[in-house]
Amino acid sequence: MELTMEQNGKADINSSPHSLGRRELLRNAATLGMGVAVGLQSMREAEAKRKTQSSQQTPLTILNGPPVGPDEIPRRMLGRTGIPISVLGLGGHHLGDVKDVNEAMTLVHEAVDAGINFFDNCWEYHNGRSEDWLGRGLQGRRERVFLMTKVCTHGRSSQLAMQMLEESLRRLQTDHLDLWQVHGVTFDNDPELAYAKGGVLEAFDKAKQQGKVRFVGFTGHKDPSIHLKMLQMGYPFDTVQMPLNPFDASFFSFQHQVVPEALRRGVSPLGMKSMSGTADAIKQGVLTAEEALRYAMSLPVVTTIAGMDSLDVLHQNLRVARGFKPMTPQEMQALESRCAATAADGRYELYKVSLKYDNPEARRPHHYPIDQTQKEVKEMLQEAGGQNKQAH
Template identity: 45%
Template sequence: MNRRDFIKTTAAGVGATAALDVMPSAPAAAAAIDDAAKPAPGTVTASIPQHPDMKYRRLGRTGEAVSLVGMGGFHLAKPGGMTNAEAIRVVHAGLDAGINFCDNCWDYNGGESEVRLGRALSQEGYRNKAFLMTKIDGRTAQAAMGQIETSLTRLKTDHLDLLQFHEIIRMDDPERVFAAGGALEAVLRAREQGKLRYIGFTGHKSPKIHAHMFAVADQHDFHFDTVQMPLNIMDAHYDSFEQTVVPIALAHDTGIIGMKAFGDNFILKSRVMPPIQMLQYPMGLPVSLQVTGIDSMPILHQALQAVRTFTPPSPEFRNALLARSAEVGRTGSTEHYKISGHFDGTGQNPQWLTEA
């Protein structure tokens, strides 16, 4: 959908209140999930995509319908992974299967992840099937605007559906974003220019930093449309985003985007449960969607199977899953992104915070 068509569609949809096709009917255990997926009064609800094997949820008060699983962008150009042609085929296959959420970032693989996604979306009308998100690292207005323009060029689009501040992993990151001359100024200007529609933030380090970002936003009377965070079978046991940040996001009706179900494979290697159950665990939370890295057709099919076979868990089943992961999870040893700097891209490359 181009920017002009989006504006027309949004105007026509104001006041719509139809509930999204979230998931099969569920017992009371799923009530919180269902409530989080329904439109808030007076919000815009975009037309609901139709695909027999995909489930969709509401992206917070934006009213947008997003697929329960999203395609992560890093793996599209991960070193030693897919070729350009293979990445394009995976993106097309995912969109054809009903996935509509595409994740990416200005810094992923030196920009090659955005380039490959842009090539895929520019072919055969695939951009119209995608809810396109990318992230920027810039903390100054100049850096943020430069990175937005670069991302738009790489992605071969005139607008982003969602732009998120990447790696809010330091306690002073919120102040830098909201400062005079900070990144938010450029992002708001880009939104006014029609270059992006919604604004969110991401981070993987500490729920306290996420909570602080919400608090600083409240001080500036600003509402984030989305928030992205690690949500997985281990998180509940150690410095938990699920326990700390999810309630804050729900109170703000901010769309919750989960990530790191496999913990960059460290959680996967724990073998506390099969991969599909690991991916389904965060789907049982009141998230809008769970982003997962997809580096091959078999992994895409695994993600699709996780959605097809997902039903909201009973409290008893959820507790049983958590019991399986408790011994390993309580140390944080499988969540390296929380306890080490190995996954802190802007920590290893601080120039990204100011590079235009």
């Protein structure tokens, strides 16, 4: 049931819906140096080392959970919840791409048994198939995992959110979620719509009061400024999910803008798109899959949610996660530098600069027209499962 928004955003289709919050094209990822003009070289090196350790290692150390064995997946603490979470999480969208339900269930079983305890999903992934298959796979294992799914009101009412919650619980075959997140905070007015009377945050409060949801957060991949607005408006979120990879470090960077603010507020950062969504940079030899995943997991985030659509991919990621040791600051900076030249135009982060990855169901409630003749929109509609029949 679609409900009408009390508030909506309107914009020229030719304009960027997130351009108002952007002030620079590139952010300088290098933060080393003393900031003084004189002194011995050894003093400069010591100050550079201190700054690097302060900005990259200390937050990660704070997040670290209890020690594990050399072949186990390390865990980090989910902020104020006090819950230890595996540094590698299993993404829900790719689960719906597995060839059939039996292989999907096997993948879930192996992931849980290997020590992955964070499971991502979303009400609209593959028209519900991802939630359904995950629910089947977690039978007998539900109490061993931290289960998250996302609500897809896209600016609409708390009533619709509660309907989606009930459907998600049914598909996932559980009576509660460990984490419920707003999906796809994309447009400049999404924060205002979430906070408005009758908005999705009222559903968060109600669901927690009913015991159907333990913790809440929000996600998005379009623009760091929109994430910052969601945080700064003051709702007590537990988590915030965002794309984090070596390209993000120098292009509208969530790492540099959102992660520090989230940590300052006691909100746990969750990483996604460690391979930039399409993995094109890996296919084209800019970096390896292992480098991309190691880099993302070395950031001060609780977990890195990775898409795994086969047992081979699961096993590959497990090899990185077991006994994981973070990259050194020098390794991270070297990888950022290697990726910086091709990061500047967004070619490897299309979710920031194009309609790719934007669901048409998110555009319609905001009264953004959908031009079905454009290649990007055709791909978007196909990904949404043919829901273009209702598009306008």
